[in-house]
Amino acid sequence: MCYRFFSETELCKTLNISEETKNVIHYDQFKWHIFSYEKKRCLKEEAARHAFDELKKDEIYIMYQSRPYIYLYENAQDVRASDFDSEQDIYIFDKKFTWTYIHTHESSCGPYLYKTTQFECDFKGDGNIL
Numbered sequence: 756m757c758y759r760f761f762s763e764t765e766l767c768k769t770l771n772i773s774e775e776t777k778n779v780i781h782y783d784q785f786k787w788h789i790f791s792y793e794k795k796r797c798l799k800e801e802a803a804r805h806a807f808d809e810l811k812k813d814e815i816y817i818m819y820q821s822r823p824y825i826y827l828y829e830n831a832q833d834v835r836a837s838d839f840d841s842e843q844d845i846y847i848f849d850k851k852f853t854w855t856y857i858h859t860h861e862s863s864c865g866p867y868l869y870k871t872t873q874f875e876c877d878f879k880g881d882g883n884i885l
Contacts, residue, residue, distance in 0.1 A: 785859070786846070787846075790867040799865065814827060814831060819842075819844060854868060854870045
């Protein structure tokens with residue numbers, strides 16, 4: 756279920772990213788280029804870190820850009836942005852995919868916090884993207 760969110764088709768459809776834009780921003784290298792190239796509005800740096808710390812986090816998914824696995828963390832209410840300071844190219848998102856926190860490998864990029872809106876992403880009742 757989770758990996759679908761980061762598949763080429765679903766993520767680009769959800770974020771309204773065209774093939775041309777993907778090529779320009781080198782999306783194939785890092786998905787977070789959507790934010791570093793400012794193609795989508797998001798919180799950045801300390802604002803992102805603070806907002807992430809304030810989010811309700813009962814269950815979260817964690818995915819690394821370079822690994823084919825997605826990890827589910829339950830009882831994640833005490834997870835903080837600082838827990839990921841030594842991680843690279845990591846994506847953390849909630850079970851309903853209403854927000855994504857990204858910590859990159861570049862000190863000058865991110866972290867980023869992106870929140871979806873009802874106009875950008877439609878969900879089934881079970882949290883899957885339509």
